[in-house]
Amino acid sequence: MIIEKLEKLDKSxxxxxxxxxxxxxxxxxxxxxxxxxxxxLNQAEAKYTDIQNEFADMETQLIGLSKLEERFAYLQNQxxxxxxxxxxxxxxxxxxxxxxxxxxxxxxxxxxxxISEPEILxxxxxxxxxxxxxxxxxxxxxxxxTGNYFDIVDFVGDLTLPDRARKVSIRDMHIALAPGxxxxxxxxxxxxxxxxxxxxxxx
Amino acid sequence: xxRSEFILAxxxxxxxxxxxxxxxxxxxxxxxxxxxVPLEEGLVKDGQIINTESVxxxxxxxxxxARPKPHKVVMLPSCTTVRxxxxxxxxxxxxxxxxxxxxxIREYTFFGNREIVFDYCVFAARNADTQTVLQAVTTRRVSDxxxxxxxxxxxxxxxxxxxxxxxxxxxxxKSSPRIKDVSxxxxxxxxxxxxxxxxxxxPHLCQNLSIGVNDVLESQDGATSLAExxxxxxxxxxxxxxxxxxxxxxxxxxxxxxxxxxxxxxKSLFNDVEVGQIxxxxxxxxxxxxxxxxxxxxxxxxxxxxxxxxxxxxDGQLNLVSADxxxxxxxxxxxxxxxxxxxxxxxxxxxxxxxxxxxxxTVEASSANIEEKIxxxxxxxxxxxxxxxxxxKLEENQAAYSAAYDMLxxxxxxxxxxxxxxxxxxxxxxxxxxxxxxxxxxxxIGQALAESNVYSFAKKLQKTDFIETAKVxxxxxSKDGAATLLNYKIACKTNPSGSNL
Numbered sequence: 001m002i003i004e005k006l007e008k009l010d011k012s013x014x015x016x017x018x019x020x021x022x023x024x025x026x027x028x029x030x031x032x033x034x035x036x037x038x039x040x041l042n043q044a045e046a047k048y049t050d051i052q053n054e055f056a057d058m059e060t061q062l063i064g065l066s067k068l069e070e071r072f073a074y075l076q077n078q079x080x081x082x083x084x085x086x087x088x089x090x091x092x093x094x095x096x097x098x099x100x101x102x103x104x105x106x107x108x109x110x111x112x113x114x115i116s117e118p119e120i121l122x123x124x125x126x127x128x129x130x131x132x133x134x135x136x137x138x139x140x141x142x143x144x145x146t147g148n149y150f151d152i153v154d155f156v157g158d159l160t161l162p163d164r165a166r167k168v169s170i171r172d173m174h175i176a177l178a179p180g181x182x183x184x185x186x187x188x189x190x191x192x193x194x195x196x197x198x199x200x201x202x203x
Numbered sequence: 204x205x206r207s208e209f210i211l212a213x214x215x216x217x218x219x220x221x222x223x224x225x226x227x228x229x230x231x232x233x234x235x236x237x238x239x240v241p242l243e244e245g246l247v248k249d250g251q252i253i254n255t256e257s258v259x260x261x262x263x264x265x266x267x268x269a270r271p272k273p274h275k276v277v278m279l280p281s282c283t284t285v286r287x288x289x290x291x292x293x294x295x296x297x298x299x300x301x302x303x304x305x306x307x308i309r310e311y312t313f314f315g316n317r318e319i320v321f322d323y324c325v326f327a328a329r330n331a332d333t334q335t336v337l338q339a340v341t342t343r344r345v346s347d348x349x350x351x352x353x354x355x356x357x358x359x360x361x362x363x364x365x366x367x368x369x370x371x372x373x374x375x376x377k378s379s380p381r382i383k384d385v386s387x388x389x390x391x392x393x394x395x396x397x398x399x400x401x402x403x404x405x406p407h408l409c410q411n412l413s414i415g416v417n418d419v420l421e422s423q424d425g426a427t428s429l430a431e432x433x434x435x436x437x438x439x440x441x442x443x444x445x446x447x448x449x450x451x452x453x454x455x456x457x458x459x460x461x462x463x464x465x466x467x468x469x470k471s472l473f474n475d476v477e478v479g480q481i482x483x484x485x486x487x488x489x490x491x492x493x494x495x496x497x498x499x500x501x502x503x504x505x506x507x508x509x510x511x512x513x514x515x516x517x518d519g520q521l522n523l524v525s526a527d528x529x530x531x532x533x534x535x536x537x538x539x540x541x542x543x544x545x546x547x548x549x550x551x552x553x554x555x556x557x558x559x560x561x562x563x564x565t566v567e568a569s570s571a572n573i574e575e576k577i578x579x580x581x582x583x584x585x586x587x588x589x590x591x592x593x594x595x596k597l598e599e600n601q602a603a604y605s606a607a608y609d610m611l612x613x614x615x616x617x618x619x620x621x622x623x624x625x626x627x628x629x630x631x632x633x634x635x636x637x638x639x640x641x642x643x644x645x646x647x648i649g650q651a652l653a654e655s656n657v658y659s660f661a662k663k664l665q666k667t668d669f670i671e672t673a674k675v676x677x678x679x680x681s682k683d684g685a686a687t688l689l690n691y692k693i694a695c696k697t698n699p700s701g702s703n704l
Contacts, residue, residue, distance in 0.1 A: 002538075003531065003534050003535060003538060006534050006537075006538070007530050007531055007534045014534075014537060018537065018541050018544070021541060021545060022541070022544050022545060022548060025545045025548045025549065026548045026551075026552070029548055029549050029551075029552035029553075030552060032552075033549070033552040033553055033555075033556060034552045034555050034556050034559070037556040037559040037560055037563065038559055040563055041559050041562055041563045041566065044563050044566040044567055044570065045566055047570055048566050048569060048570045048573075051570050051573045051574060051577070052573060054577060055573045055576065055577055058577060058580055058584060061584065061587050062580060062583055062584075062587070064587070065583065065586065065587050065590070068587060068590045068591065068594065069590060071594060072590050072593060072594050072597070075594060075597045075598065075601065076597060078601065079597055079600060079601050079604070082601060082604050082605065082608075083604065085608060086604070086608070121607050121610065133600065133603040133604070133607065136603065136604065136607045138611065149620075149624060150624065152620070153617055153620040153621050153624065154617070156616045156617040156620060157617030157618070157621075158617075159617075160613060160615065160616065160617060162615075167608065167611055167613055168613070169611050169612060169613045169614070169642075170613075170614060170616045170642065171614075171638070171640070171642045172638060172640060172642065173614075173616050173636065173637070173638040173642060173645065174635070174636070174637040174638065175620070175635070175636040175637075176634065176635040176636070176637070177633075177634050177635070189616070192611065194607065194608060194611055196604075
């Protein structure tokens with residue numbers, strides 16, 4: 001039937017129909033056969049690009065891993081040294097225990113020594129602020145000695161030696177001569193130490 | 204060499220497929236190949252091709268082995284399928300003659316109501332007023348079956364011509380020296396034949412015979428039967444003949460030996476007739492055809508091929524194929540080509556998906572590979588995250604420790620007390636040194652004899668490294684017996700930066 005219809009057409013019409021048929025077939029074939037594959041390929045390539053980028057990011061991170069490890073070791077070392085500036089609770093108590101002996105060594109007469117419980121350290125500038133670390137405390141002992149003024153000076157100097165590894169603070173210093181006594185003043189002061197309770201926990 | 208100068212001529216009768224492959228080369232005519240292929244019974248019946256596919260398959264087999272590859276074909280239907288009729292026409296231009304022939308053919312009723320196709324050939328003697336047109340008529344069904352065979356054999360059909368026509372042309376060719384001798388032509392195929400009568404190189408009678416080579420040679424009464432059929436024709440020829448003795452030429456679709464046998468039988472039947480034969484061997488010698496050594500090409504196909512190569516010159520000769528059939532064949536060929544193009548386009552589309560699919564697989568494989576690597580490094584990633592977290596925590600702890608550490612102010616009391624002792628004037632006495640709660644300020648209380656000494660003391664204290672300011676806060680005189688004492692208070696402020704020296 002198609003052949004009979006085509007027979008009636010002239011050459012130019014046949015060529016037109018043939019070209020249109022080939023183009024239509026090509027178009028249809030592209031949409032039915034080739035296009036889906038091409039779309040899949042595009043999607044796969046897009047996914048591949050994403051994965052590549054992710055992989056590149058990860059590689060960058062992994063390259064930074066050794067640097068991070070170095071930094072961590074450095075910071076840990078630094079932190080360990082920093083912690084050494086703090087007394088453990090035992091060390092603090094030991095230090096307070098030794099105070100009387102130190103006073104005697106400076107020819108002073110120890111009158112009293114009252115050791116307080118550790119107190120949570122607050123930021124003075126931010127009084128309402130929460131303590132940054134609950135394991136960091138201050139512990140003080142009220143020390144009273146009598147003796148020669150210069151011995152007292154040496155004793156205080158000995159307590160707060162600049163080359164001492166840990167910080168020792170003297171507060172509420174009060175030196176006074178007792179009535180009738182011109183040579184042996186009485187010195188009362190608080191010895192305040194920085195105590196890191198976490199070091200006891202670790203131990 | 205031009206490809207168009209090669210021709211394949213195929214003559215099909217009831218029992219044989221006769222094929223000749225002839226060409227015109229720079230060295231003249233050349234017979235490339237020839238073959239007589241037996242046909243199974245029933246493929247062709249009474250000259251009508253019943254099974255075109257089987258016949259075309261045999262042709263394809265021949266073509267497959269032929270070199271050079273033949274492209275064009277001339278088909279020759281059997282004698283029984285074509286009716287030949289000579290008619291007289293006055294001399295006139297070719298196109299007018301064709302119209303006249305066409306008009307006359309329309310009145311032809313031999314094939315009843317069946318659609319017919321026709322061909323014709325003009326035979327004219329010099330200085331004659333009229334010309335003889337030998338009309339050939341067959342049914343369109345017959346010609347379409349030959350067209351179908353050519354198409355199925357993938358050959359371009361140049362022409363369908365009656366098998367007898369080229370033989371007639373050969374006989375009546377002006378260049379032939381035997382033209383005056385010829386009065387009758389007997390053309391015999393395997394199962395049919397044709398007898399024609401000529402006078403002055405113009406056909407006068409053409410009659411088909413239902414007797415063929417097989418009948419003449421293999422049947423006991425074949426010769427008798429042939430004699431009976433030829434007798435009235437010979438009588439007619441005798442009546443119009445100018446010569447006393449009739450000349451009968453015999454052409455047969457068989458070997459030279461069998462042709463000679465037929466000729467001798469006819470000679471024995473008709474003593475008063477001069478019987479000769481037309482065989483391909485003589486023509487090969489006459490035309491000096493190359494490549495024909497030891498070959499005896501089938502006569503009808505061979506002469507038809509020669510005719511196509513314009514060896515014989517006659518007017519007329521159309522094509523026993525209807526214009527509609529040719530148009531239909533052309534359309535089918537175009538449809539076939541278009542179908543191939545469409546299939547090619549579809550295959551191309553499918554083929555185009557192959558590299559895309561390959562690339563897709565490669566990309567997916569690469570993606571899977573990278574994903575696997577990513578999976579493998581997830582613990583590393585966690586480790587990185589863990590270290591980062593620990594570093595952050597460590598930094599926070601460090602900051603907390605540093606801040607807490609810095610918060611505790613260390614007043615260098617030993618140095619301050621030593622500075623006080625070193626700078627105190629002789630006539631000044633210290634009774635009390637007391638600091639404030641945060642130890643940054645302290646108060647010196649004492650007694651002096653002279654006020655100037657108190658101020659001097661304060662000034663000296665202010666010059667020390669760890670006392671930022673030292674101000675005389677209170678000076679009060681008091682009586683201690685006869686002596687007058689000065690009670691003083693010096694307010695000092697420690698120098699925080701001095702502690703860092």
